[in-house]
Amino acid sequence: xxxxxxxxxxxxxxxxxxxxxxxxxxxxxxxxxxxxxxxxxxxxxxxxxxxxxxxxxxxxxxxxxxxxxxxxxxxxxxxxxxxxxxxxxxxxxxxxxxxxxxxxxxxxxxxxxxxxxxxxxxxxxxxxxxxxxxxxxxxxxxxxxxxxxxxxxxxxxxxxxxxxxxxxxxxxxxxxxxxxxxxxxxxxxxxxxxxxxxxxxxxxxxxxxxxxxxxxxxxxxxxxxxxxxxxxxxxxxxxxxxxxxxxxxxxxxxxxxxxxxxxxxxxxxxxxxxxxxxxxxxxxxxxxxxxxxxxxxxxxxxxxxxxxxxxxxxxxxxxxxxxxxxxxxxxxxxxxxxxxxxxxxxxxxxxxxxxxxxxxxxxxxxxxxxxxxxxxxxxxxxxxxxxxxxxxxxxxxxxxxxxxxxxxxxxxxxxxxxxxxxxxxxxxxxxxxxxxx
Amino acid sequence: xxxxxxxxxxxxxxxxxxxxxxxxxxxxxxxxxxxxxxxxxxxxxxxxxxxxxxxxxxxxxxxxxxxxxxxxxxxxxxxxxxxxxxxxxxxxxxxxxxxxxxxxxxxxxxxxxxxxxxxxxxxxxxxxxxxxxxxxxxxxxxxxxxxxxxxxxxxxxxxxxxxxxxxxxxxxxxxxxxxxxxxxxxxxxxxxxxxxxxxxxxxxxxxxxxxxxxxxxxxxxxxxxxxxxxxxxxxxxxxxxxxxxxxxxxxxxxxxxxxxxxxxxxxxxxxxxxxxxxxxxxxxxxxxxxxxxx
Numbered sequence: 021x022x023x024x025x026x027x028x029x030x031x032x033x034x035x036x037x038x039x040x041x042x043x044x045x046x047x048x049x050x051x052x053x054x055x056x057x058x059x060x061x062x063x064x065x066x067x068x069x070x071x072x073x074x075x076x077x078x079x080x081x082x083x084x085x086x087x088x089x090x091x092x093x094x095x096x097x098x099x100x101x102x103x104x105x106x107x108x109x110x111x112x113x114x115x116x117x118x119x120x121x122x123x124x125x126x127x128x129x130x131x132x133x134x135x136x137x138x139x140x141x142x143x144x145x146x147x148x149x150x151x152x153x154x155x156x157x158x159x160x161x162x163x164x165x166x167x168x169x170x171x172x173x174x175x176x177x178x179x180x181x182x183x184x185x186x187x188x189x190x191x192x193x194x195x196x197x198x199x200x201x202x203x204x205x206x207x208x209x210x211x212x213x214x215x216x217x218x219x220x221x222x223x224x225x226x227x228x229x230x231x232x233x234x235x236x237x238x239x240x241x242x243x244x245x246x247x248x249x250x251x252x253x254x255x256x257x258x259x260x261x262x263x264x265x266x267x268x269x270x271x272x273x274x275x276x277x278x279x280x281x282x283x284x285x286x287x288x289x290x291x292x293x294x295x296x297x298x299x300x301x302x303x304x305x306x307x308x309x310x311x312x313x314x315x316x317x318x319x320x321x322x323x324x325x326x327x328x329x330x331x332x333x334x335x336x337x338x339x340x341x342x343x344x345x346x347x348x349x350x351x352x353x354x355x356x357x358x359x360x361x362x363x364x365x366x367x368x369x370x371x372x373x374x375x376x377x378x379x380x381x382x383x384x385x386x387x388x389x390x391x392x393x394x395x396x397x398x399x400x401x402x403x404x405x406x407x408x409x410x411x412x413x414x415x416x417x418x419x420x421x422x423x424x425x426x427x428x429x430x431x432x433x434x435x436x437x438x439x440x441x442x443x444x445x446x447x448x449x450x451x452x453x454x455x456x457x
Numbered sequence: 458x459x460x461x462x463x464x465x466x467x468x469x470x471x472x473x474x475x476x477x478x479x480x481x482x483x484x485x486x487x488x489x490x491x492x493x494x495x496x497x498x499x500x501x502x503x504x505x506x507x508x509x510x511x512x513x514x515x516x517x518x519x520x521x522x523x524x525x526x527x528x529x530x531x532x533x534x535x536x537x538x539x540x541x542x543x544x545x546x547x548x549x550x551x552x553x554x555x556x557x558x559x560x561x562x563x564x565x566x567x568x569x570x571x572x573x574x575x576x577x578x579x580x581x582x583x584x585x586x587x588x589x590x591x592x593x594x595x596x597x598x599x600x601x602x603x604x605x606x607x608x609x610x611x612x613x614x615x616x617x618x619x620x621x622x623x624x625x626x627x628x629x630x631x632x633x634x635x636x637x638x639x640x641x642x643x644x645x646x647x648x649x650x651x652x653x654x655x656x657x658x659x660x661x662x663x664x665x666x667x668x669x670x671x672x673x674x675x676x677x678x679x680x681x682x683x684x685x686x687x688x689x690x691x692x693x694x695x696x697x698x699x700x701x702x703x704x705x706x707x708x709x710x711x712x713x714x715x716x717x718x719x720x721x722x723x724x725x726x727x728x729x730x731x732x733x734x735x736x737x738x739x740x741x742x743x744x745x746x747x748x749x750x751x
Contacts, residue, residue: 088715091501095717099503116717120502262608270588271607272697278588414716424698428608443522450718454500454507 046078049343050104052094054087054328055162058297062363070350077343079106086273087113087328088413094333098122103333105344108161110328112412114150115236117331118157119410119455124332124341126348127155133345137352141370145322145396149406150329158329159348160369162360164291165323165392166217168192168209168312169298172305174286177204185309189257192287192312196266199286207268208261209287210276214269215419216326217289217311219246222254224404225311225395227321236408240452244444246419247437254314256433259426269427272420291326292392295365308388310395321404323395327366362386367393410451418443488730494723501717513724522700523708523725527732530704533618534682540622541678542671545629550659552630553637563634570627574685578692581620606694610701613694617702621689625681629674636670637663676740683733705729 055063060083067081084090087110094107109117117123130137139147139156146160172182178199186192196208211217223230228250236242245251261267268285270276280288281302289311298306313320330351332344350356357373360366362382367389368374374393377383383390398404409415419440426436463469498509517523552563569577585606587593593604606612640663648658664671687706690696696703696711703711706729713722 091717092714095502116501119500121504122502269608272695275607276588278586282589284588411716411718414712414718417711417715421697421699424608428610428698430610430699447716450498454498454505 047076047340047343049077049079049106049340049347051079051081051106051108051330051347052084052090052104053081053108054083054085054090054110055108056083058300059162059293059364062296062360066351066356066360069356070347073350074346077346079343079347091116091413098333098335101335103335105333105336105340106347107331107333108328109158109331111149111324111326111406112409112416114158114329114406115408115410115412115451118152118408122334123157124334125152125155125157126159126330126332127157129332129341129345130348133342135345135349137349141372143367143369143371143374143396145400145405146325146369148400149325158331159351161330161351162293162327162364162366163325163329163369164293164327164366165325165395166213166221166289166311167292167388167391167395168309169280169288169290169294169306170309171205171280171283171286172307174199174204174283174304178202178286182305183307185307186287186312187309188315189254189312190315193257193261193266196261196286197264200265205283205286206265207279207285208266209289210268210270210279210285211258212270212274212276212288212290213326214272214423215416216291218254218258218423219251219419220407220416221311221323221326223250224321224324224400224406226250226314226318227401227403228318229403230407231409234402235406236410237402237405240410240448240455242409242448242452244415244441244448247434247441250318251437252433255423255426255437259429259433262427263429267427269424292365292367292389293327295388296363297365308391310391320398322398322400323392324404324406325367325396358382361389365389365392367396409448410455411447414447415444418447491723491726491730494719495727496720497723498720501719509720513720514728517721517724517728522703525700526703526705526708529614529700529702530683530706532614533621533686533702533704534679536614536618537622537625537682537686538675538678540618541625541629542674544622545626545674546633546667546671548626549630549633549637552634566630567627569623570625570631572624574621574624574688575692577620577624578689581616581689581693585616606698608698610698613698613702617686617690617693620693621682621686624689625678629678632670632674633667636667640666672740676737679736680733683729683736705732 084093097103175182186195233239233242279285354372361368422436422440425431499506587605694702709725
């Protein structure tokens with residue numbers, strides 16, 4: 021027994037001290053991401069292609085869990101002065117990263133490494149979201165927007181046209197009621213990422229302001245505007261539908277997906293990112309439509325990009341950054357752009373990639389991959405360029421907590437949204453105070 | 458009690474040194490660090506830090522969410538303790554019966570304690586999740602009641618209480634079992650001869666003799682619920698719906714690691730520490746007097 025203890029201690033000690041590593045021929049580039057399942061496999065494949073394409077650098081991709089976990093991990097690593105080179109961060113982490121002082125802006129990196137990238141080729145809703153003063157700060161990687169998925173079998177069973185998804189919320193309600201009455205599904209629709217799909221995107225989609233200061237782009241003293249007439253109308257309708265069974269709240273993030281996958285709900289509003297997974301796993305006929313709209317008097321604007329971008333962190337050996345820049349160029353190339361988009365369901369983010377895909381009739385053959393892109397085609401307005409809110413992860417949580425209170429019938433739409441705005445404004449004030457110059 | 462006598466005066470200190478070192482490094486250091494952080498406001502990446510005095514505490518004490526998390530914590534802790542102690546005692550009592558395969562049965566009832574709380578949470582999700590759980594699916598055949606704890610706060614709370622109690626009941630069973638087996642059979646037989654039924658025997662003999670263990674377990678269960686119950690809630694409800702299951706330790710984690718508000722998170726940890734220290738001190742002072750130690 022004692023001898024074993026000694027052995028264990030010695031082994032542990034050796035590991036703690038660190039096994040001296042042999043000098044590696046290739047420079048390692050560490051890339052932390054939040055892509056699990058099918059998406060994670062695709063990232064690994066992309067990285068493998070890059071590693072095989074040249075001999076100097078070896079990108080090591082590591083799935084560090086959810087986006088907030090990746091962020092927390094990157095912060096801890098940065099504070100211990102051992103950050104990964106590249107960190108994938110989701111849209112709502114943008115302001116936190118921008119203000120962190122820990123990042124190396126992508127436009128600057130490429131300039132320094134003298135690897136030109138035609139930034140003008142990137143589509144506007146993407147560059148608009150991740151730029152500051154006209155310069156792109158992080159590398160567009162996985163961009164998506166929320167779309168409507170519908171179960172064609174259930175639509176047919178309810179006597180609805182399986183080729184015409186409901187385009188307005190009114191039609192969503194009517195179709196749902198017919199589907200439930202026909203016994204084609206238990207509920208009409210459910211929504212993944214509730215705050216992202218039902219507020220953060222629904223507001224710009226109707227050209228409505230989400231927050232002051234052009235959704236936070238022009239200052240830190242920002243306040244939320246989601247408790248206005250439009251927000252109350254939209255969330256109030258969802259709450260009424262929840263009561264009737266038309267809408268079925270299914271939790272946060274991707275938790276509601278199973279309701280659609282197992283046929284309980286005939287429609288799902290979720291990121292286009294799940295297309296790749298759905299193609300493999302869904303056991304019924306399905307198709308997609310644009311995010312539903314309320315129609316006039318509201319203008320149909322554009323959805324905002326979700327998903328993530330790649331941030332380059334400061335604090336590594338200066339010679340490593342050449343490899344980082346080469347990897348960035350690699351993923352920006354049309355071929356990789358197209359392959360990534362076709363495999364996953366994320367939208368291609370350069371004009372060239374889109375044109376090439378069109379030339380190959382890709383979108384004709386795969387209309388579901390056109391849906392998300394079509395929502396991003398309008399020229400963004402001040403209300404629809406994106407959201408730049410500090411501590412947005414926490415704000416999203418505050419909003420979703422209140423959405424739950426509303427859908428549970430504990431609060432009216434107005435009471436709940438008022439509470440979400442009050443809490444969200446507190447969080448914004450905290451962020452502004454912690455980041456005052 | 459036998460007193461150990463050491464000839465070498467330094468030896469006893471040397472022997473307790475590892476324990477003291479571990480306590481200092483893993484308990485006192487982080488605690489002091491939390492206390493220090495609680496007076497600061499820090500940007501997420503730690504590049505900007507301001508001293509703010511008691512502002513973090515003051516903000517918490519006017520925040521309704523914080524009070525809700527305190528109420529949630531007490532409901533949760535007493536719920537978990539009551540169920541884990543009650544079920545633990547019941548199962549332990551059953552495990553003292555003379556049945557075939559007793560050893561295997563006793564081993565089996567201890568198993569849940571070997572399951573890590575997050576795993577237990579995932580298991581409960583697979584059983585109870587409204588979208589893909591087995592139980593709501595079966596319930597759908599017999600009733601129209603919607604077992605939707607994604608919106609019903611009290612159902613969610615009940616669920617995490619039961620899940621947490623389940624992970625902890627094995628620990629209680631082990632202690633109760635040891636306590637029950639230590640009660641001399643002769644005393645119980647004498648009581649039987651005097652005409653005491655099984656309930657009377659339990660109330661007048663077994664329960665008082667078990668009271669030191671029960672007291673110890675109560676303290677441990679409460680502290681476990683306050684501090685160690687994070688895994689299940691993280692896996693099952695993430696504090697939702699609408700903060701209904703957001704207990705203090707989860708809120709501290711969430712505000713610190715998801716919300717990146719380290720100052721507030723540190724302040725919450727300090728308050729949580731104070732609550733637990735006070736609770737333990739109170740229990741030792743008032744409850745201990747009524748506990749019979751043999």
